[in-house]
Amino acid sequence: MALSEPVCLKDFEPLARASLPxxxxxxxxxxxxxEQTLKDNEWAFQRYRLRPRLLRDVSKRDMRTNMLGQDIAFPIAVAPTAMHCLAHNDGELATAKAVKSMGTxxxxxxxxxxxxxxxxxxxSPNGMLWAQVHLFRDFNTVRMVIRKAEENGYKVLVVTLDCQVSRRETWKRMKLPPGKRLCNFPDTDLANLVSVTSNDKVTWKDIDWLNSITSLPIVLKGILTGEDAREALKHNIAGIIVSNHGARNLDGTLATIDALSEVVEAVRGANVEIYxxxxxxxxxxxxKALALGATAVFIGRPVIWGLAYDGEEGVRKVLEIIRDEFSLAMALSGCSSLSDITPDLVVRDPRYDAKL
Ligand SMILES: Cc1cc2nc3c(=O)[nH]c(=O)nc-3n(C[C@H](O)[C@H](O)[C@H](O)COP(=O)(O)O)c2cc1C
Structure with missing residues (x-):
């Protein structure tokens, strides 16, 4: 095997780096x-240790799950990330094809x-394809994206809450390749995108407005506290993605795996899914995320790295590797289905708390 052949998700980043400006x-x-939170998002998983169970028949492992009505082959889906054409000329089409072929x-x-x-x-027509929006400055754009999502069979609306204001220094110096554009903002340059997408006036009542203009189930992305999770329940939502936007907005938040239990606890008994x-x-x-109460997880940057490395094939490889690792982890901890992945499978390692 060539040394450059990626065998784990971390391997894709240097390969992608070599091929990108x-x-x-x-x-x-x-x-x-x-970048405190950027480091902590990955590192924090180490604070949780596994308590594997032995001598259980794990010869057949069922990783299938269902996310708000759509069946997927394993509980790992692709997070919304902007501008895939900057990673590979085939852009989001390559990602979508890889996702389809993997059944996620x-x-x-x-x-x-x-x-x-x-x-x-x-x-795939019955696949899990969801659309993401922010509450942009211009609500007509929000309406337009939702209409198109509905007309084209998207099943869920993901509303990202954690970038009402944001700072993107790189955008000021970046340009899209010739012939490529931001399809929902066709007249906007990257340099002006933050001003078009930001809206620091939005509140919970705007979630009620969204509910009044769409029948798509709404998933709120970016919630990190039990308080906001409880507030969300008052606004007719179907799910929550515990997320800090890949540590790209507020630095210094909890790592998402550390925030997960609080959110899961806050919505216990309610009919919402947590990711x-x-x-x-x-x-x-x-x-670990499933043991702590997530129905499924999303991955962001690894998909971009796979795309930059080898287009559709690269994204497929990323998904295959993490799926196979997950299957192995299930087997080694005595789980043959997702319902076997229960909270007693993890323990928070007290040595890490002592270091803080
Ligand atoms: C390059 C990039 C672009 C992103 N664009 C969006 C976006 O358009 N909408 C959104 O809700 N989240 C966006 N995110 C956040 C991701 O959906 C996700 O929360 C994050 O990438 C997950 O962390 P990970 O990259 O460590 O897997 C973006 C993240 C990255 C890295």
Whole structure:
């Protein structure tokens, strides 16, 4: 095997880096300064240790699950990330094809460089294809994206809450490749994108407004506290993604795996699904998140790295590797189905708390 052949998700980043302009690589990689949360999102998984159970028949492992009505082959889906065409010329189409071939799902970013309808056409008709929006400054754009998502069979609306204001220094110096554009903001340059997408006036009542204009189930992305999770329950939502936007907005938040239990506890007994993203890089990370109460996890940057490395095939490889690692982790901890992954499988390692 060539040394450059990736065998775990971490291997993809240097390979992608070698093929990307430096500024583009930094845009994909970076977190908010000084990147405390970026490091912690990945590192925090180490605070949880596994308590494997032995001598159980794990010869058949069922990783299938269901996310708000859509069946997927394993509980790892693709997070919404903007501008896939900067990673590979085939952009979001390559990602969608890889996702389809692996039987999992994806959330299409509002910052997609491929039209909503083309991504739908490349995806499986009954597959898990969700659309993401922010509450942009111009609500007509929000309406337009939702209409297109509905018309093209997207099943869920993911509303990202954690970037009402944001700072993207790299965007000021970046340009999209010739012929590529932000499909939902066709007249906007990257340099102006933050001003068009930010809206620091939105409140919970705008979630009620969203509910009044769409019948799609709403999943709120970016919740990190029990308080906001309880508030969310008052606004007719179907799910929550515990997320800190891949550490790209507020630095210094809890790592998402550390925030997960609080959110799970806050919604106990309510009819909402909880997901997590941020720093998920291995099969054991997935196992830990599920044990702590997530229905499924999303991955962001590893998909970009796979795309930059080898387009559709690269994304497929990323998904295959983490799926197989997850299957192995299930087997080694005595789980043959997702319902075997229970809270007693993890323990928070007290030595890490002592260090803080
Ligand atoms: C390059 C990049 C672009 C992103 N674009 C969006 C976006 O358009 N909408 C959104 O809700 N989240 C966006 N995110 C956040 C991801 O959905 C997700 O929360 C994050 O990447 C998960 O962390 P991970 O990269 O450590 O897996 C973006 C993240 C990255 C790295």
């Amino acid at each position: 430096q500024l583009t690589y930094e845009y994909f990689r970076g977190g908010s300064y000084p 799902g994806m959330v299409l970013s509002a910052g997609s460089t491929t039209p909503i309808e083309d991504v739908a056409a490349a995806s 997590l993203d941020g720093g998920v890089r291995t099969g054991t990370d997935v196992l």
